[in-house]
Amino acid sequence: MKTTVLLSHARHPVSDRPQLSRLEAQAIALAAEVDEAPSGLHAGRNETGVVAALGHGLTALDRLDLADTTDPLSALAAFLTRQRFDLILAGRRGEGGHETGLLPYRLAAILGLPILADAVAITPGAAVETLVVDQAMAKGARRRVTIRLPAIVTVHPLAPPPRPFAYGPMRRGTIRRHPVDGSANAADLDTAEERPHRLRPKLMRQSAGQAAGANLYVDPTPEEAARLILAYLEANGIRRYGPLNDR
Amino acid sequence: MTATFLPWIVVLMIAVAGVQIGRRLRLWRRGQPAPVDWLGGLRALPKRYLVDVHHVVERDRAAAKMHVPLAGGLVAACGFLLIGLVTGLTAWRFFWALVTLAFLAMTAGALLEIRRRYPRRLARLSGGSWQTFPFALIAFAIASGLSALFATFGNALPALELLTLILAAVGGVALAATAAEGPMRHALAGATHLVVHPRPQRFGGGRSTELKPLDLDAEKLGTETPADFAWNRLVAFDACVQCGRCEAACPAFAAGQPLSPKHLIADLAAASAGGERPPYHGNPYPNARPVGGRIGLHAPIVSAEGVIHPDTLWSCTTCRACVEECPMMIEHVDTIIDLRRFQTQERGAIPLKAEEPLANFRGCDEPNGRVLAERTDFAAGLKLPVIAAGGQTDVLLWLGQAAFDLRGQRTLTALIRILTAAKVDIAVLGADERDCGDLARRLGDEATFQRLASANVAALASVRFRRILTADPHALHVLRNEYPAFGGTYEVVHHTAFLAELAAAGRIPLSPLAGRSITYHDPCYLGRYNGEVEAPRRLLDALGLERHEMARSGKRAMCCGGGGGAPVADIPGDTRIPDLRMAQAAETGAKTVAVACPQCAAMLEGVTGERPVVKDVAELFLEAIEAAAMRPAEAVRALEVEPA
Amino acid sequence: MSRPRRDPRAERQSHDVGATGSRPRYDRSQPLPGRAGVPPIVAPARSGMTTQPQPAKPELRIVDEPAFLVFAVVEAPGGRLSRFDRQVLGAARLLADAGDGGAGVVAIASHSVEGLGEAGADRVLLFTAEAMPGTVAKALRQTVDALSPRHVLFAETGDSADLARRLAIALDEPLLANVEHLTSRQAVRAIRNGRAEIAATPPRLISLGEDRIKPYEAAPCEARALALDTAPHNDDPAILSVEFIPGDPASLALSETDFVVSAGNGVSDFAAFRDLATHLRATPGASRVVCDAGLMPRAAQVGASGTVLSADCYFALGISGAPQHLQGIAGCEHVIAVNTDLHAAMIERAGLAIVQDAQLVMPALLQLLRGGER
Structure with a gap:
């Protein structure tokens, strides 16, 4: 199954050094499940960050030589059309650009391919040219979808962790650089309204109004304690256990 | 008859052993090339064997008592016989008396070895051919000894002499035959190993504990x-x-x-x-x-x-x-x-938990993904200047990983307070201090280690200082012993040695912490890797602490379980190493375990339940300073350490 | 008291305008004079089928003729609104009530959901369950065309996020994804690895980041049911089969589960503990001491050196709450603690704290739960 993984412009949150996105590294691990020699595809001026993908399981890396400010959509679409991959994997949102997560969907629209989101596992289907994709759903549920190939699949963070990095294979991996001609079909990304990011705190997870001792029971009987616990679980919508015998 | 045949039996044994060890020799030759000083090795062999090896063997007295007569007797007897064969001394009865004595010694040694194995062998010894080996030894020793005895006193009982000679030949060849796969291999390979040892520097009282750099351009890593x-x-x-x-x-x-x-x-x-x-x-x-x-x-x-x-x-x-x-x-x-x-480097086959710090090293030069510039945050209220490129200081303080950890910060805070009180001219690298790379290197990620080492060496080259001080023995070891291969040679001092110096100089008033019983846990990377076991003890004694030693201490101390990436690899066992070590500490009856390494502190503090308190020596030192400051001036005296 | 069951098929039938042709046509809305461009919402034909306002809360907030509409797509797994769903509804409410207000929030769900009114929904629009996002997107697009909402809000997770993108492609409109700050005039999202941000007037399509916008907490809304004029059904030729596999709490990873029951030093009967976890339908966890002792596998360890949880609820049995352990449950909204020590840190942290021997509470809980299954 000829597979490629789209690699974006991730940077390390602490050092700001270019690096491979963790989600895309997870995508590589999935790709390696169905393809012995998966490749990666990156659009950018250099491969400083994404070269690590070769140490995480890719055997080759295709780089479309594009400025970071150029919208890579048309160049990627053209390359993917030429290469005819069976499977194109990507993270839910590419990193380092506008991070809208729309690119895989745009590519799907241009290439006329089906797209599935949030894969945590992929296996070849029973029939040829099919793929079984497990999608992550809430509360640990999975949706197992059999899809006809070729297709685009995005990967969920709950997919298995990336394969540990190995320096040797990275050194031996193939890097193919592809010039992209014609700025005619490449629109520049809009950078006009950008401003420095301001860190905003997230909402607190702890439920409010939990003053110490507000809900404290000292030495209740075990039965009473059990009833209190189940009542609390049901009242807060954690679980529902149906009618209990001694209510 | 003995005079004619016994030397030839030895020749036969040597031939058989030679053929056998030759099989291994062919194997050894298929290993990778290594630079070996053959001549120097050969010249040093007797000393390495008689001094360095014996020094280790002797730690187990029973083993030494067994091995000296056994090996000595065998080598002496065979040596005499060969000399006899060449020089014709075999005609001389006194010669045979000597040979008999040698075999007698060997017999005694073999008997002692049998005692170690019967009725029950020591748990750490191997069975199988190792268990039967002493019988081949004793058979050869007794039979040859008797033959030599016959030769000493003339040809009295030819039939019996023939029998003992046949027995000697059988026992001797049986021994020699184990030279390829059996117990006798240790003697021949062991002697060869002493000659061609990959770390010749460790003999003659030297030390060689640094890992050797790996050529990252090699075909296979x-x-x-x-x-x-x-x-x-x-x-x-x-x-x-x-x-x-x-x-x-x-x-x-x-x-x-x-x-x-x-x-x-x-x-x-x-x-x-x-x-x-x-x-x-x-x-x-x-x-x-x-x-x-x-x-x-x-x-x-x-x-x-x-x-x-x-x-x-x-x-x-x-x-x-x-x-x-x-x-x-x-x-x-x-x-x-x-x-x-x-x-790690070719297969990426590393425990997943251990990959996390390596990924963080690649991302931001710090195993827990912390911001390097925040390394000095804990010292906000302390006097801790950050040195700029081109700056100068007497002592460069290497903070290490401990600066990001609450437990480590307590130690470092104490150390900085002491240094400030002692008016030591210190500074830190600040954001230019990357992780020293110890963890990466022990986990096999040599590429990351070499990158970190080069970056740190460059940062250290941009400032001027007399020596580096650190409270982390792992950093100490890497900076002192492993950075020279990357162009950085420094005088690195551990805080235990530095504080011992301070105490000895009497520059700070200290009040003895009398009546407190402590035991000192030696960090592996300070004691075994760097041989520093005296200074911490001198220091603790100078603080007036009542020191109890654990059964395993000094260079033979047991590890806390925190080194080599073992905590991140986290391979399950029956129990945890720090629990074992803490139990040993508790056995001494001491109420405090003095540590000198942030890893040890973290591992030992992680032990739950009733246990002695864990204190870094710097914390104890600071207590002594503070106690001195609390007491009336006349009661304060500067404690001195006897010169070592 | 049980609510009357809705019958979407019958409701749809009642709106059939009986047009000729192969496709059935439904008419649900008529233009309302005076409010150009905003189609009004017609109450469902059979009012008896709608969710009844609860009599205990008379201050029900009713928007009869919304000035405009804001769609909020909710996932509500298991028919219950998640925290994130409430935040999406809260954001929709915020946009609907801005300025002169008077707008209506339409919750869009794929199955019936409790508590939508309390969470801020004026109207409820149900798609039939278990349709693939591609199919739902088509139906949603038709609904958007028909009702012209001013905003459509999504949670930046799961099928909602998927749907948001499919709708953006279908409408050829921009999507402001993963918004982390929202007011009626401005929506802000981070870009370039969090180095920069973009602020914009809230566009039509917005997906929200988690834990960014407060849920709605004022007077309950009506949550009047709307019927849908198209029933999505999977017709994508590339999708060959779909199978739903429910999550099994017992085998879930700690990082993924919503409910963890965890054992510490105060638990000695681990067979009973595992049994209890099964009956509570919770994922079993443990403190470090328990894992060190080999009583539970290492993978079950909760805390800074084990797994850091994102579960909604943490039930600690006999765990005193070492700092490292508490770091691992910092993200848990609800904490229940059973411990013999009144002064344990875990008792302090808990929303429900019971000072009692965990070994005694476990059998009592089991008995209660077993009884409940009959």
Whole structure:
């Protein structure tokens, strides 16, 4: 199954050094499940960050030589059309650009391919040219979808962790650089309204109004304690256990 | 008859042994080339054997009492006989008396060896051919001794003499025949190993504990198969005498993790030969993971199909207790690191939890993904200048990983307070201090280590200082012993030594912390790796503390379990290493365990339940300063340490 | 008291305008004079089928003729609104009530959901369950065309996020994804690895980041049911089969589960503990001491050195609450603690704290739960 993984412009949150996105590294691990020699595809001026993908399981890396400010959509679409991959994997949102997560969907629209989101596992289907994709759903549920190939699949963070990095294979991996001609079909990304990011705190997870001792029971009987616990679980919508015998 | 034949029996034995060891020699030659000073090695052999090896053997008195007459008798007797053969001394009766004496000594040694094995052998010894070996020794010794005795007193009983000679020949050849795969191999390979040892610097009182840099442009990184080992490493595996001292000292083995250094070395010796995996008669790996057992010079060693399970490899804390105990001078830790290097760098086969710090190193030069510039945040209220490029200081304080950890910060805060009180001119690198790379290197990620080392060496080159001070023995070891290979040679001092200097100089008033019983836990990377066991004790004594020693202390101290990436690899065992060590500390009755390493502090503080308090020596020192400041001036005296 | 069951099929039938042709046509809305461009919402034909306002809350907030509409797509797994769903509804409410207000929030769900009114929904629009996002997107697009909402809000997770993108492609409109700050005039999202941000007037399509916008907490809304004029059904030729596999709490990873029951030093009967976890339908966890002792596998360890949880609820049995352990449950909204020590840190942290021997409470809980299954 000829597979490629789209690699974006991730940077390390602490050092700001270019690096491979963790989600895309997870995508590589999935790709390696169905393809012995998966490749990666990156659009950018250099491969400083994404070269690590070769140490995480890719055997080759295709780089479309594009400025970071150029919208890579048309160049990627053209390359993917030429290469005819069976499977194109990507993270839910590419990193380092506008991070809208729309690119895989745009590519799907241009290439006329089906797209599935949030894969945590992929296996070849029973029939040829099919793929079984497990999608992550809430509360640990999975949706197992059999899809006809070729297709685009995005990967969920709950997919298995990336394969540990190995320096040797990275050194031996193939890097193919592809010039992209014609700025005619490449629109520049809009950078006009950008401003420095301001860190905003997230909402607190702890439920409010939990003053110490507000809900404290000292030495209740075990039965009473059990009833209190189940009542609390049901009242807060954690679980529902149906009618209990001694209510 | 004896005079004619006994020397020739020795010649026959040497021939058989030669043929046998020749088989191994051919194997050794298939290892990787290694630079060896043959002449120097050969010249140094007697001294290495009689001084360095004996020094280790002697730690087990019973073993020394056994080995000196046994090996001495055998070598002397065979030596005499060969000399006799060449010089014609065999006609002289006194000569035979000498030979008889030598064999008598050998008999005594063999008897002692039998005592170690019967009725029950010591737990750390191996069975199998090792168990029957002393009988071959004693048969040869008695038969040859009797023959020599006959020769001493003339040809009295020719029939009996013939019988003893035949017995001597059979026993001798049986002994010599074990030179390839059996117990006698240790003598020949062991002697060879002493000549071609990969770390000749460690003999004659020297020390050589730094890991050697790996050529990152090499075809293959690290060791996959026996053939990837340097040839003199293959010799080392064959030198193993399976005495099990390494196993008895191994903290991972004690905690029930699947590692026994002895088993590992035996496996490696077996792996290079190929064919059927020979039986192993020592203790199995604790909670042994099943492996396929496929061996061969070119077969992968560490894998589910090979001989060594990955969990065995990742259980090691690199504490060097095995190396310290090994009478054959085998370098177990080098071997484990070589194997890890291949697993990490070529296969990416590293425990997932251990990959996290490595990923963080690649991302931001810090194992927990912290911001380097925040390393000094804990010292906000303290006097801790950050040195700029081109700046100058007397003492450069290397903060290390501890600066990001609450427990480590307590130690560092105490240390900085002391230095401020003593008016020591200190500064730190600030954001230019990257992790020293110890963890990356021990986990086999040499590429990351070399990158960090080069960056740190460059940062250190941009400032001027007299010496580096650190409270982290791991950083100390790397900076002092491993950075020279990357162009950085520094005088690095551990805070225990530095504080001992301060106390000795009497520059700070100290009030004795009398009446407090403590025990000192030696950090592996300070004691065994760097031989510094005196200064911390001098310091603790200077603080007036009542010091109790644990059964295992100094260079033979047991590890806390925190080194070599073992905590991140987290291979399950029956218990945890720090729990074992803390129990040993509690046994002394001391109420406080004094530590000198942030890893040790973290590991030992992680022990739950009733236990002694864990204090870094810097914290104790600060207590003594503060106690002095509280007391009336006349009661204060500057404590002095006797000159060492 | 049980609510009358809705019958979407019958409701749809009642709106059939009986047009000729192969496709059935439904008419649900008529233009309302005076409010150009905003189609009004017609109450469902059979009022008896709608969710009844609860009599206990008379201050029900009713928007009869919304000035405009804001769609909020909710996932509500198991028919219950998640915290994130409430935040999406809260954001929709915020946009609907801005300025003159008077707008209506339409919750869009794929199955019936409790508590939508309390969470701020004026109207409820149900798609039939278990349709693939591609199919739902088509139906949603038709609904958007028909009702012209001013905003459509999504949660930046799961099928909602998927749907948001499919709708953006279908409408050829921009999507402001993963918004982390929202007011009626401005929506802000981070870009370039969090180095920069973009602020914009809230566009039509917005997906929200988690824990960014407060849920709605004022007077309950009506949550009047709307019927849908198209029933989505999977017709994508590339999708060959779909199978739903429910999550099994017992085998879930700690990082993924919503409910963890965890054992510490105060638990000695681990067979009973595992049994209890099964009956509570919770994922079993443990403190470090328990894992060190080999009583539970290492993978079950909760805390800074084990797994850091994102579960909604943490039930600690006999765990005193070492700092490292508490770091691991910092993200848990609800904490229940059973411990013999009144002064344990875990008792302090808990929303329900019971000072009692965990070994005694476990059998009592089991008995209660077993009884409940009959």
